[in-house]
Amino acid sequence: MVQRPRPQRLGHVVLNVRDLKASVRFYTEIVGLEVSDHIEDQMAFLRCGNDHHDLALAQIPPGDPQHAATYVPGRPGLEHFAYQLGSLAEIEDAARYLQAQGIEIVRGIGKHGPGENLFLVFKDPDGNYCEFYAEMVQVTPAQPYTPRVWKNDLAAFDQWHFDKFVVPPPQWGPRTAQGPDDNSDDPKR
Numbered sequence: 266m267v268q269r270p271r272p273q274r275l276g277h278v279v280l281n282v283r284d285l286k287a288s289v290r291f292y293t294e295i296v297g298l299e300v301s302d303h304i305e306d307q308m309a310f311l312r313c314g315n316d317h318h319d320l321a322l323a324q325i326p327p328g329d330p331q332h333a334a335t336y337v338p339g340r341p342g343l344e345h346f347a348y349q350l351g352s353l354a355e356i357e358d359a360a361r362y363l364q365a366q367g368i369e370i371v372r373g374i375g376k377h378g379p380g381e382n383l384f385l386v387f388k389d390p391d392g393n394y395c396e397f398y399a400e401m402v403q404v405t406p407a408q409p410y411t412p413r414v415w416k417n418d419l420a421a422f423d424q425w426h427f428d429k430f431v432v433p434p435p436q437w438g439p440r441t442a443q444g445p446d447d448n449s450d451d452p453k454r
Contacts, residue, residue, distance in 0.1 A: 267358050267365060269362060270350060270358070270359040270397060271350075271355075272348035272350060272397070273349045273351060274348070274349050275347075275348055275349075276398055276401070277316065277398075278319070278320055278321075278343065278345075278347070279321040279323060280321070280322055280342060280343060280344060281323050281325050281342060281343075281344050282323065282324060283332060284324075285307070285309060285322055285323075288309070289309045289311070289322065292322070293311065297313070298319070299311060301318050301379065301380070301404065301410060301412055302317070302318075302379040302380070302412050302413055302415060303412070303413075303415065304378075304414075304415045304421045305414060305415070305416065307323065308322060308323050309321065309322045310379050310380060315404055316380075316402075316404075317379065317380035317381070317401050317403070317404060317410070318379070318401075323344055345386060345393075345394035346393075346396070347384075347395070347397070347398045348395070348396070348397055349398060349401075351399060352399055352400070353374075353399060353400070355397075356373075356374055356383055356385050356398075357374065359397050360374060363385075369387060369388045370385065370386070370432045371386040371387055371432070372384070372385075372434075373386055373432075374429040374430060374431055375422070375423035375424075375427065375429060375430060376423060377421070377422065377423065378415050378420050378422070379415055379421060380401050380402050381400065381424070382399065382400055382401035383398060383399045383400050384396055384398050385398075385431075
């Protein structure tokens with residue numbers, strides 16, 4: 266029997282935002298975070314400690330029906346929060362445990378480009394997205410990091426190209442405005 270996961274700590278948060286540039290300015294100039302990476306004009310990864318990112322910001326396309334909405338998945342605000350596990354083996358065990366408990370897995374197991382962290386995203390009882398992650402890039406004086414702009418492609422989302430996904434992969438592609446009948450989950454960090 267697979268044991269319950271044992272998170273080491275609360276890790277990062279991802280927010281959906283209406284204006285990525287304004288949000289990056291706010292979190293760098295006002296809050297004092299540092300930029301680690303961008304995915305073109307779609308996402309920004311910021312840090313205040315050694316983890317590659319403590320906060321990621323995901324641009325909601327201006328024409329998206331959720332751009333000005335109040336709370337629903339995909340609206341401005343929380344996209345997901347993440348708990349750190351120790352390894353790929355722990356994430357694989359966590360996936361088996363979640364499946365045995367009937368918990369809906371949204372995406373993963375995969376490996377992001379920015380931050381190179383492993384990920385497994387699932388829903389809590391209220392539909393909030395929660396993530397287990399491991400092996401995130403560490404930025405220290407001994408291991409400095411130069412920010413880069415990633416192309417908005419599959420390698421930025423999952424370097425393993427869905428090979429380790431335990432659920433069907435999402436319909437993936439660069440973010441665009443969704444029509445009112447499009448209920449697909451949009452993958453984020």
